[in-house]
Amino acid sequence: MNRGDGVNGGHYDVIVVGGGVAGSLIAKELGGAEKRVLILEAGTGDLDTWQGHVAAVWRYYGTLNKHENSPYPPNPAAPSPTEDLHAPGRVDYYEQRGPLFYASTYLRALGGSMLHWQGATPRMLPDDFKTSRYGHGGRDWPIEYCEMEQWYQKAEHELGVAGDATSQRAQGAIRRDNTYVYPMDAIPLSYQDCLFDKAFQAAAKQGWKVQMACGQEVVPKLISVPQARNSRPNRDYKPVGTVGVYDYGERCNGNSNCVPICPVQAKYTPLKTQQRFNRETVTTVTRTVVTRVLFEGEADGAYEPRPRVRRGARAIGVEYQTYDDPRSMSAKPGRVYADVVVLAAHAIENATLLLASGARDRNDGGEGPIGRHLMDHPVLVTWALMKESVGAYRGPMSTATIDSFRTGEWRHSHSPFRIEPDNWGWSLPQKSPTTDVQNLIHCGDTVKDKFTRIPVLGRALRERLCDELPRQIQLSFSMEQPADWENRVTISEECRDALGNYRPVIHYNLSNYVKDGFAAALRVSKDLYGVLEAEIRTDFSVSPNAICFEHQGQKFAYWSGSHGGGTHIMGDDPENSVVDEWQESHDHPGLYVVGSGSMPSMGTSNPSLTLAALALRTADHLREKLMTYRRVTVSPTPAPCTPDAAGDSEGAARR
Amino acid sequence: MPNSRPPSEAPQPLDGFIRLSVELTGFNEFELTATGMVEAYYRTAVDRVSKQVVEDLCQRFHGLGIGSAGEARSAPATTDQERLLLSGVACAVAEMWYLGFWPGLSRDAYAALLARVGGPCDAEPSMQEMSSNAVCDVGPTDSVIAPNEVFAVSAEAYVQGLVWKCFDGHPMGARPPGFGSWSLPPRDLVKQGAS
Numbered sequence: 108m109n110r111g112d113g114v115n116g117g118h119y120d121v122i123v124v125g126g127g128v129a130g131s132l133i134a135k136e137l138g139g140a141e142k143r144v145l146i147l148e149a150g151t152g153d154l155d156t157w158q159g160h161v162a163a164v165w166r167y168y169g170t171l172n173k174h175e176n177s178p179y180p181p182n183p184a185a186p187s188p189t190e191d192l193h194a195p196g197r198v199d200y201y202e203q204r205g206p207l208f209y210a211s212t213y214l215r216a217l218g219g220s221m222l223h224w225q226g227a228t229p230r231m232l233p234d235d236f237k238t239s240r241y242g243h244g245g246r247d248w249p250i251e252y253c254e255m256e257q258w259y260q261k262a263e264h265e266l267g268v269a270g271d272a273t274s275q276r277a278q279g280a281i282r283r284d285n286t287y288v289y290p291m292d293a294i295p296l297s298y299q300d301c302l303f304d305k306a307f308q309a310a311a312k313q314g315w316k317v318q319m320a321c322g323q324e325v326v327p328k329l330i331s332v333p334q335a336r337n338s339r340p341n342r343d344y345k346p347v348g349t350v351g352v353y354d355y356g357e358r359c360n361g362n363s364n365c366v367p368i369c370p371v372q373a374k375y376t377p378l379k380t381q382q383r384f385n386r387e388t389v390t391t392v393t394r395t396v397v398t399r400v401l402f403e404g405e406a407d408g409a410y411e412p413r414p415r416v417r418r419g420a421r422a423i424g425v426e427y428q429t430y431d432d433p434r435s436m437s438a439k440p441g442r443v444y445a446d447v448v449v450l451a452a453h454a455i456e457n458a459t460l461l462l463a464s465g466a467r468d469r470n471d472g473g474e475g476p477i478g479r480h481l482m483d484h485p486v487l488v489t490w491a492l493m494k495e496s497v498g499a500y501r502g503p504m505s506t507a508t509i510d511s512f513r514t515g516e517w518r519h520s521h522s523p524f525r526i527e528p529d530n531w532g533w534s535l536p537q538k539s540p541t542t543d544v545q546n547l548i549h550c551g552d553t554v555k556d557k558f559t560r561i562p563v564l565g566r567a568l569r570e571r572l573c574d575e576l577p578r579q580i581q582l583s584f585s586m587e588q589p590a591d592w593e594n595r596v597t598i599s600e601e602c603r604d605a606l607g608n609y610r611p612v613i614h615y616n617l618s619n620y621v622k623d624g625f626a627a628a629l630r631v632s633k634d635l636y637g638v639l640e641a642e643i644r645t646d647f648s649v650s651p652n653a654i655c656f657e658h659q660g661q662k663f664a665y666w667s668g669s670h671g672g673g674t675h676i677m678g679d680d681p682e683n684s685v686v687d688e689w690q691e692s693h694d695h696p697g698l699y700v701v702g703s704g705s706m707p708s709m710g711t712s713n714p715s716l717t718l719a720a721l722a723l724r725t726a727d728h729l730r731e732k733l734m735t736y737r738r739v740t741v742s743p744t745p746a747p748c749t750p751d752a753a754g755d756s757e758g759a760a761r762r
Numbered sequence: 763m764p765n766s767r768p769p770s771e772a773p774q775p776l777d778g779f780i781r782l783s784v785e786l787t788g789f790n791e792f793e794l795t796a797t798g799m800v801e802a803y804y805r806t807a808v809d810r811v812s813k814q815v816v817e818d819l820c821q822r823f824h825g826l827g828i829g830s831a832g833e834a835r836s837a838p839a840t841t842d843q844e845r846l847l848l849s850g851v852a853c854a855v856a857e858m859w860y861l862g863f864w865p866g867l868s869r870d871a872y873a874a875l876l877a878r879v880g881g882p883c884d885a886e887p888s889m890q891e892m893s894s895n896a897v898c899d900v901g902p903t904d905s906v907i908a909p910n911e912v913f914a915v916s917a918e919a920y921v922q923g924l925v926w927k928c929f930d931g932h933p934m935g936a937r938p939p940g941f942g943s944w945s946l947p948p949r950d951l952v953k954q955g956a957s
Contacts, residue, residue, distance in 0.1 A: 562828050
């Protein structure tokens with residue numbers, strides 16, 4: 108892997124900004140089609156060796172605050188939004204302008220946010236592609252669901268998804284192909300999942316239904332959730348093993364650490380795709396922060412702090428800063444050129460970079476759609492204690508899903524949601540089991556006078572933990588958040604990082620449509636815990652990372668889904684969208700902006716699989732388009748050797 | 763029956779620390795020594811609060827009224843300041859065994875410590891990430907103690923945390939029980955034969 112100064116002044120067919128999943132898939136496809144591709148990654152690339160991976164795992168073990176980015180060393184040269192160590196639940200790096208806190212994180216390192224992702228890969232549902240009919244800001248995709256299906260299949264193959272096609276087909280997520288099976292068998296359901304399923308089915312037999320506000324009744328059903336994690340392979344699929352070690356790989360063996368790092372690399376990361384790059388055609392460079400996109404017509408060599416690029420100007424390359432030591436504040440500038448520039452740096456970084464580049468005539472003087480429509484999945488988390496042990500803290504983060512509330516007539520009234528039963532006790536909302544230990548020791552049991560507390564120690568401590576921890580259960584409700592013009596990423600002259608590059612300035616809020624969804628979800632949560640006969644322990648005030656808000660006189664809280672999207676939204680109309688269906692900028696030929704930022708709606712599914720499918724679709728389109736950029740000259744077939752030409756050796760060599 | 767450990771190989775302070783740790787954690791001596799963390803935790807405690815205070819705690823723990831039964835027992839006279847300090851250290855040692863990091867002391871307990879042994883003036887615990895060395899290996903000193911901070915003892919300390927052992931769990935990110943193990947009934951139900 109090279110540093111950035113090795114590519115200064117060069118020319119490639121394609122520059123890909125960002126070494127995450129979208130960039131890696133596009134680079135692999137185009138590199139495989141003999142296109143010369145350069146990936147520029149702002150962060151470091153330590154994890155593509157086995158030693159680097161093991162070091163990251165051990166760093167995680169020794170970290171006090173085990174948040175999503177904790178295995179990965181902080182990088183002041185390319186900072187990532189990370190849970191604030193001094194205020195858990197808060198993230199640094201963003202400039203927050205409110206009114207609500209935006210706490211989603213991502214990771215700027217080779218491999219991107221999929222280094223720390225959970226690995227869940229549900230597809231969007233057909234209804235999720237046409238949400239304008241529900242009102243409340245919902246938008247329609249310019250791509251039909253049936254067109255996306257082939258790309259979903261390709262993405263599932265590339266990521267190595269383990270899933271149950273039967274249950275996905277039953278809810279309409281697989282429509283086209285009756286014979287389709289996932290590359291690998293579904294990850295086994297947890298014991299907890301089976302307990303839940305039994306209880307729901309028994310209650311349904313007694314006539315239990317959940318009443319929704321619109322009058323529609325729902326019978327909740329628990330099914331396996333597709334996930335990009337090694338399992339038993341189907342047909343002739345070959346699972347991908349570890350990166351950096353020859354001939355070694357594991358299927359999921361229950362480390363229970365998907366977030367933030369799978370010690371045995373059973374979980375897919377883009378490093379696995381990068382292993383399969385055509386090394387002749389794909390060059391990867393790390394520690395290189397792209398600072399702006401270059402466009403034709405700009406004065407060569409001139410650098411304005413805030414350029415202004417007219418609509419229609421073609422993208423011709425990028426300007427960057429490359430550094431050695433992440434802690435150093437010095438970086439070497441450079442420029443590199445290409446026929447096509449692909450921004451694949453994450454929804455928020457893509458928008459920041461577009462704004463820093465002055466694209467679209469500086470975003471129509473600040474009133475354009477770049478950076479607008481920031482959407483995410485705000486998550487409601489509720490938790491309870493079961494009467495008997497469910498064997499909590501085992502297995503992947505989640506092995507099941509309740510998709511019964513992902514679409515229906517209620518979408519006209521409030522956000523739909525996907526329910527995820529979590530296998531890891533109360534670790535998300537209460538940082539259990541750490542806080543359980545601390546509470547028993549330091550808060551202890553109250554004695555009669557209510558002022559003295561006796562620490563719970565010794566045998567009593569051991570028995571209390573043994574009794575409670577395995578009975579902890581938690582449900583996460585991922586709410587759909589439609590595109591909202593006021594939620595946005597922007598930049599400001601005062602908000603810079605250590606290298607002087609723009610930090611994202613975030614404006615974020617939840618609409619009443621989403622908050623009404625929270626209210627509906629809380630009612631459903633109570634209903635489910637009732638059927639499970641679980642003792643509800645939800646208490647937002649004691650959760651260190653909950654972001655509280657009030658709605659209709661009731662207190663709620665949300666956690667971040669870390670599913671940022673919408674910031675370079677896709678559409679047919681250039682006036683209210685940034686990219687077209689191929690993720691090419693409406694305003695700048697040759698500039699592609701890819702990732703969840705392109706999604707007009709995200710539904711209730713984790714966006715990774717969908718953005719991977721979109722990236723593959725864009726790569727296929729680009730492969731065709733790049734053929735028109737350079738006409739390949741084919742030499743004429745050499746004439747057969749004649750006695751006259753035999754003595755003309757120079758002529759023969761020219762032919 | 764011969765003594766299993768010749769006296770020359772069994773340093774007394776560690777013996778006392780093991781006995782204290784058994785009382786604080788509810789795990790027996792063999793379970794604790796099997797973690798391999800006894801010496802590291804002893805050295806951490808000594809480094810944080812001084813050898814003198816650790817030995818004092820080992821001898822006077824039962825008189826503090828925070829034993830495993832939560833009952834006060836008869837004990838030599840203990841001042842309020844001493845009780846505050848020793849109780850605080852006892853809780854910190856218990857937390858260190860369960861979670862693998864030294865949690866620091868409360869402001870009042872640390873003030874009592876400073877009054878007794880002297881040292882840096884940072885009263886509130888601050889966060890201190892683990893150093894690049896895997897094991898905390900500093901010699902015990904009586905005159906200078908470390909600042910009051912949350913301190914990750916080592917990466918291995920996390921893996922050996924008693925919190926995972928107390929319910930037949932495994933540390934998240936380590937010691938995986940195997941593919942499909944999460945589908946099996948938890949131990950107590952298997953024992954009772956419930957379906």
